[in-house]
Amino acid sequence: MSEVAIPREVQVPLEGFVGEVLGALGDAVIGVERCDERRGFARIDPQRTVEVARRMLAMAGTRLATATGIDVRDGIDVLYHWCIEPQGVVVTLKVLAAGPEMTVDSIAPVVPAANWIEREMHDLLGANFRGHPDMRRLILDDSWPEGVYPLRKDFDQVRDRPPLPPAPPAPEEALP
C-alpha cells in the first residue's frame, strides 16, 4: 500500500498566464507547486474554497472540468481542476479535507458542475462537503454499508467487499 505524504508547501515563481490566474486569487493561495505555460498546481486556504470558486467562475473562459479526491496520510486531498479557454490552461487548486471529520466547504452551491463530483468523493472516499445542497448517494448502492469507502487506500477489494444484499421479491406484474 503506498501512502503519499502531502507535498510540502513549495513556492515557485508565478509566470505567464497561469501566474496571472493564481495571482488574481491573492492570499487565498498558500502554496504554488507548479506554474508553467499551460499547467498550474496550487494549494489554497481551506477556509476560503467557496470564495476561490466564486472568483474562478467569474474569470473569463473558466469552467470546472472535474475534481479528484486522493486518500493521503492526513485526510482526503481534494483537487479542483479548472480549465481556462481559449488559453488551454488547466489550473488545479488543492485543498486538504483534514482531521477526523475530513470536511471542507462545498463549492456546489456556487458551481453546479461540482455537485456530482463532490457526491462521488463523499461516496467513494468519505470526504465531507459542508453546505452541499444534495448529499445523497450517487455512486454506491443504497444497500452498501455506511462508513465503508471503496476508494480508500486501506480498502481491499477482496477482503473488505461487503456481502450482497438479499434479492428483492419478484415483481407481481411482469414487465411488458
Next chain:
Amino acid sequence: MSHKTMINIGPFHPLQEEAEFFQLYVDGERVVDVDVRISYNHRGIEKLDESKTFDQVPFVVERVCGICSASHPLAYVQAVEDIAHVQVPERALYLRTIVNELERIHSHLLWVGLAGHFLGYNTVFMWAWKYREPILDALEVATGSRVNYANCKIGGVRRDMTDEQLKEIDRLATESYGPVEMLTKAVIDDPVLHARLKNVGVLSKADARAYGATGPTGRGSGLPIDVRRDDPYAAYDRIDWQVHYEESGDVFAKAKVRLLETLEAVKIIQRAVRAIPGGEIDAKVQNIPPGEAVGHVEAPRGETFHYVRSDGSNYPVRHKVRAPSFNNIPTFKASCIGQEIADVAITLASVDPCYSCTERMCAAVDAESGRRMFDFAQLVKLSQEKTQRLRRQL
C-alpha cells in the same frame, strides 16, 4: 388543479445497453424536475488502476467505453508523458490523430442514427449506421480491431502503419465524405426537423458554463471550446481545421455541430494521412518519476479528463477518470425543465449520454398509485408521434 407525476426512466431497458436511472417529475405534459441516479454498473476502474503498472493502464482505460476507446488511453498517456517529460515522436502524433478522428466519425454517425430513430426517422438510422461501417473497417485497418484499439502507449503508439494502410484509410474516409455530406444537408434543410428540434431542450450559454458542459453539448450552446484547438495535443496544431459551434443551444444546434464535426474529421484524416512524416513511433520511456499531471482529450462526446499521480514506483498512486457524460448529463436539470414529455427523449439523447461514461435506463410510474405509465419505448413513441404530427401540418 395540478397533479404531479413521477416518470421513471430506467434503470434497465432493452433499448439501452447499460443501466441509468432518470426520474422525471411532470405536471400534466410539462416536466417540472429531473433527477438522475447513476452507477448501476460502476466497475471501479480507478481503484483497479492502482494495482496495474503504468504500461498496463491504457488497456484498462480503453475499456471504459467501447466507443471512446482511443480517447481515454490518449488522455492517460498524455498525463503520464507530462510527468515524465517525454517528447513524443512526430509520426506517433499523426497516427494518434488519425485513430482519434476515425473514432469521432463513427461515434457521431452512431448518434445521428439513434437520434433519427428517436424522432421516427428510421431511414436516417439505417443510412447513418450503413455509412459508419466503412469507418469501423478503417479502424480495423489502422489498429487491427474495430473496438478497443490498443493503439496508445506511453511515449508513442504501439503499431506503425504502412503506406498501403494509410492509403486505404484515406480511401475509406474520403468515400464516406459524400454520404455524410448528403446526410448533413438532409438534416439541415428538412423543414420537419427544423420545426421539431428548434427551441427544444435549450441549454443557455450561462448554464452550459456553470454545469461544465463539454464537447458538442457546450459547442451547441455557444461555447467555442475544443481541447484539440485550445490545448493542442497529437498533431492538431500541425493541421488546418476549424471548430464548429452554434449559438442557439437547442437540440438542432447540437445535431448540426455533430454533423459538421464529422465532415471536419474526414478532412483532418485526409490532411493527416498526406502530411504524416516518417521516423520513429515510440520514445521508449524507461521509468516514471514521482509527480502529478493532468491530461485531457476531446473525445466525441466532449472533454475526457484524466489525472495521474506517481510516487516513482511502477504503479500510479491515483488515476482519476472523468468521462464527458459525467459533466453533460447534469445539464438535463437546465435543459429538460419546462419541456413537453414528447421532447424529453430527444433532449436526453441530444447530449449523447453514454452509459459507459456514466450509466442509465427508464419507466414511468404514477406517483400516487405506483402504476407504470410510460417506459422509455413509449417515450420514444411519443417523440416519433410528435414528428408525424408536425410532418402532417407542414
